[in-house]
Amino acid sequence: MGRLGCNLDGNLNDTKFAEPMPWIGIYVAVASSACAVAMAADAIHGFHQRKFWFPCKYFTINATSLTLIGIAIKLSVDLYTSMPGRRDQLTKLSSSVFMCTVMGNSMPSLGTMENKEIFMNIIALGILVFTLIVNICIQLGTGVIYLFWKEHAFVMFLMLVLLVILSFSALTVPCTKRYLELKYNYKYNLAVQEGSNETGIGVVKKLKQDLMKFCMMAHTSSPQFVMGRSVTCTASGALCLLCAMILAEAMLQSFFMPRSFEFCKGESDYKWSTTLVLVTQTIAVGVGTFAPAFRWLQAINFSCPKRGRKSYKDEFRLERYWIQGLVEMKDCPLALRMHDRRLRKLVNDGKKLFLNLCIGIQTGIVFMSKVIRLISIYFASRILICCECFRELNMKFKPNDSISNDSQSESKNGQELDLSRFVLFLEGENALVELMMKKNCSATVQRMHSRKKHQPKHLVKLLEMSTLSMGFKGVKEFDNDEIPSLDSEQPPNCWALPVVTLTSIALILPDINHCSLKQLRHGVTEGLKYVKYIENSLDANGDLRNVRMAADVVWQGVDLYHKWLDVDLRELSLLGKTPEEILEGLADFARNKYMKHKKMHMNVCLKETPGRWPIQILAANSMYRVSKTILRSYESRKGQPITTLFEALVVMISDILGACLTNLLCFIANNCLNSRIEEREESVRQAAYLLGETEQILRMLDKISFPGLIPDQMASINEWRLLHKLNNPFPFSPISQEYDAASSSSHNVFLTIE
Known part of the structure; x- marks a missing residue:
C-alpha cells in the first residue's frame, strides 16, 4: 500500500509532499537571479555605450523572459501553502514588486519587435499580471497573506497601471517606425547629395563626416531610443521607483519595527528557501529599478526650468502619433463575411465605439504621464538647479582633459557640420534636438577615436x-x-x-x-x-x-x-x-x-x-x-x-x-542604409568602429587609384581577375570616386525596393 501513496491505515500518506518545497524555492531564486543578471547586464551595457536611456539588449519581453518571470512569481501565486513568518510575507510582496520592475525595465524593448510579436508578448504578459493579481486577492481573502495588505493593494494598482501604459505605448510603435523610416530616407538623400557636392577632401575625412550624419540619424531614429525617451516610459520609471520604495518601506518597518506587527508562529513548507528568494528578488528589484529610475531622472533633468527660462504652455498638447494607429484602425473597414447588412453595421459600430474608448484611454495615459513628469519636476527642480550650479563652478576650476586634442577637433568639426539637421525627432520633441545632437556627436567621436587604439x-x-x-x-x-x-x-x-x-x-x-x-x-x-x-x-x-x-x-x-x-x-x-x-x-x-x-x-x-x-x-x-x-x-x-x-x-x-579591402567603403555605405530600422543603429555603430580601426589602411589606399568598376564588380574577385586578363584594362579612378559610387549604389538599391 505504501507504494500507492497510502499508509497502513489506508489513509493518504502526505508526510513527504512538502519535502521538495525548499528545492522549488531555490528554483524560484535561480529564475529571479537570471532576470537580475540580465537587467544588470543592460545597465552595464548602457553605461559602456554612454546610452543613459539604457536600451534593453539582454532582458527583453520574449518567450524566455516571460517563462523566467512566471517561475519567479511562483510564491505569490501559491494559494495553499501557508506563509506564516515575516520573511514569508515579505516574499509575497517582493514577487509583486518584481513584476512591476520587470515591466518598467523592459519597456524600450517593444521598439525591437514586429507588430505580431508585440501583440503576442503583451497578451502573454497580461495573462501573467492578471493571474498574479487574482491569486493575491484570493490570498488576501483566505488569510494566506495577512500582512502588508495596503502595500499589496497599492502595488497591484501600480501593476495594472504599468500594464495599461505598456500596452497602449506598444500601439504607437508601428506608426513611429513608419514615420521615422520615411524621415531617414529623406535625410539619407540629403546626406548623399551633400557628400557628392564636396570636393578636395580626403576619403577618410569625407567618410567621417558622412558617418557623423548617419550615426545621428540612426541613433535618434532607433525604436528603442524613441520608446525610451517617450513620456510614458519616463512615467513608468517613476512608478517603478515608487514600487521599490514601497518594498523598502515594508522591509524596514518589519525588521526595525517588529512590534508594530503580529507575526504568526510556525514555519513555511519552503523553510529557509524563502530567505534566499527574498534576498534574490530584493536585489533584482534594486538592479531592475536602476534603468527606469535613471530614464525618469534624465527626463526631469532636461525638463527642469533653468533659472526660470522654461515654458510649459504646450506641455499638455496631445501629439498626433499617440493616437495615429488607433485612428487608422478605426477608419479601416472590416473584412467580414456576413450577408446580413444590419449585422455588419452593428459590428462596425461596435468596433468604432471600442476604438474611441481606446483613444480616450490613450489620451488619458499620455496626460497622466505628463502630469507625473510635471509633479516630479516641481519637487526635483530646486535640487537639480543647485547641482547644475555646482557643476558649472566645477567646470570653471577643473579643465576637461578626458578627450584628446584629436577628438576635440573632430567634435568641433561635427558641430560645424550642423548635425541638428540630421536629428530625427517626433512631434513635440523639438526641445530635445540640441540635447540629442550634443550627446550623440560626442559619443560618435569617442567611438571612432577609441578604435584607433585597435x-x-x-x-x-x-x-x-x-x-x-x-x-x-x-x-x-x-x-x-x-x-x-x-x-x-x-x-x-x-x-x-x-x-x-x-x-x-x-x-x-x-x-x-x-x-x-x-x-x-x-x-x-x-x-x-x-x-x-x-x-x-x-x-x-x-x-x-x-x-x-x-x-x-x-x-x-x-x-x-x-x-x-x-x-x-x-x-x-x-x-x-x-x-x-x-x-x-x-x-x-x-x-x-x-x-x-x-x-x-x-x-x-x-x-x-x-x-x-x-x-x-x-x-x-x-x-x-x-x-x-x-x-x-x-x-x-x-x-x-x-x-x-x-x-x-x-x-x-x-x-x-x-x-x-577596397570594398570597405561600399561595406560601410551599405551598413548605413540596407538594414532594418531595429538593427540600423547597431550597423552604423559597427561601421564607425570599423572606420576607427581601419583609418590607417584607408589612408594607405587613398594614395593610389583603383579600377573603374561598379561596386558589384569590385566585390567579386573573379571580376578583378577578368580585369587583369584584358590587354586594355578598365580606366582607374581615385578611391573617393569609388566611395561616391558605393553610396549612390546603396541609395539606388533602396529606392528600387521602395
Whole structure:
C-alpha cells in the first residue's frame, strides 16, 4: 500500500509532499537571479555605450523572459501553502514588486519587435499580471497573506497601471517606425547629395563626416531610443521607483519595527528557501529599478526650468502619433463575411465605439504621464538647479582633459557640420534636438577615436608588401588558367579561400624565419576579420556561402592546429623536402581528397551548382590549383632561394587582401542604409568602429587609384581577375570616386525596393 501513496491505515500518506518545497524555492531564486543578471547586464551595457536611456539588449519581453518571470512569481501565486513568518510575507510582496520592475525595465524593448510579436508578448504578459493579481486577492481573502495588505493593494494598482501604459505605448510603435523610416530616407538623400557636392577632401575625412550624419540619424531614429525617451516610459520609471520604495518601506518597518506587527508562529513548507528568494528578488528589484529610475531622472533633468527660462504652455498638447494607429484602425473597414447588412453595421459600430474608448484611454495615459513628469519636476527642480550650479563652478576650476586634442577637433568639426539637421525627432520633441545632437556627436567621436587604439598593425605591415601601384597583380597570379581542372565545372572563388590556401603553403616552407611566419599568421588573422565582414555583407544572395565556409574551416585548422584538413603542416615543414616536392605532394593530396569526396557526394554535386559543393571538395580544389600554379611559377625560375618563394606568396596574399579591402567603403555605405530600422543603429555603430580601426589602411589606399568598376564588380574577385586578363584594362579612378559610387549604389538599391 505504501507504494500507492497510502499508509497502513489506508489513509493518504502526505508526510513527504512538502519535502521538495525548499528545492522549488531555490528554483524560484535561480529564475529571479537570471532576470537580475540580465537587467544588470543592460545597465552595464548602457553605461559602456554612454546610452543613459539604457536600451534593453539582454532582458527583453520574449518567450524566455516571460517563462523566467512566471517561475519567479511562483510564491505569490501559491494559494495553499501557508506563509506564516515575516520573511514569508515579505516574499509575497517582493514577487509583486518584481513584476512591476520587470515591466518598467523592459519597456524600450517593444521598439525591437514586429507588430505580431508585440501583440503576442503583451497578451502573454497580461495573462501573467492578471493571474498574479487574482491569486493575491484570493490570498488576501483566505488569510494566506495577512500582512502588508495596503502595500499589496497599492502595488497591484501600480501593476495594472504599468500594464495599461505598456500596452497602449506598444500601439504607437508601428506608426513611429513608419514615420521615422520615411524621415531617414529623406535625410539619407540629403546626406548623399551633400557628400557628392564636396570636393578636395580626403576619403577618410569625407567618410567621417558622412558617418557623423548617419550615426545621428540612426541613433535618434532607433525604436528603442524613441520608446525610451517617450513620456510614458519616463512615467513608468517613476512608478517603478515608487514600487521599490514601497518594498523598502515594508522591509524596514518589519525588521526595525517588529512590534508594530503580529507575526504568526510556525514555519513555511519552503523553510529557509524563502530567505534566499527574498534576498534574490530584493536585489533584482534594486538592479531592475536602476534603468527606469535613471530614464525618469534624465527626463526631469532636461525638463527642469533653468533659472526660470522654461515654458510649459504646450506641455499638455496631445501629439498626433499617440493616437495615429488607433485612428487608422478605426477608419479601416472590416473584412467580414456576413450577408446580413444590419449585422455588419452593428459590428462596425461596435468596433468604432471600442476604438474611441481606446483613444480616450490613450489620451488619458499620455496626460497622466505628463502630469507625473510635471509633479516630479516641481519637487526635483530646486535640487537639480543647485547641482547644475555646482557643476558649472566645477567646470570653471577643473579643465576637461578626458578627450584628446584629436577628438576635440573632430567634435568641433561635427558641430560645424550642423548635425541638428540630421536629428530625427517626433512631434513635440523639438526641445530635445540640441540635447540629442550634443550627446550623440560626442559619443560618435569617442567611438571612432577609441578604435584607433585597435589598429590592425600586423595587417598594415602585410599590406605594405602588396603591389598597390600595380593594381594588386597577385589577384591574377595565384591561379593560372592553364592548369588543367579536376572537373569540367570550376567552382567560383571568394576572397578568403585563396588567402588561407596561400598562407597554408607559405607556413609549410622550410628554413623560413619564425618571426616572419608569426607576422604572416597574425596579419592574415586580422585581415580575414575584415574580409568576413565584407563578404557577409556583399554576398547577399549567399551564392558563395559554402566557399566562404570552406575558408573558415581551413583557417581554423591552420591557425589553431597547424593542419590543412588532415595534413600536418609542421610535419611537412620538418621533413626537409624541397619546395618542389612539398608543392607536388600538396597538389597530389588535394587531388586525392577531391576525388574521394566527389565520389562520396556525387548526388549532391550533380544537383547543386559548383559554388554549393561540400566544403572539403571546394578546399581541395583550391589547394590543387594554387599548388600547381605556384609549382609551375617556381620551376620556371630555377636557382631562386626559398625565401624568394615565401616573399612571392606573401605579396600574393597581401594583394588579395588589399584588393578585397577596397570594398570597405561600399561595406560601410551599405551598413548605413540596407538594414532594418531595429538593427540600423547597431550597423552604423559597427561601421564607425570599423572606420576607427581601419583609418590607417584607408589612408594607405587613398594614395593610389583603383579600377573603374561598379561596386558589384569590385566585390567579386573573379571580376578583378577578368580585369587583369584584358590587354586594355578598365580606366582607374581615385578611391573617393569609388566611395561616391558605393553610396549612390546603396541609395539606388533602396529606392528600387521602395
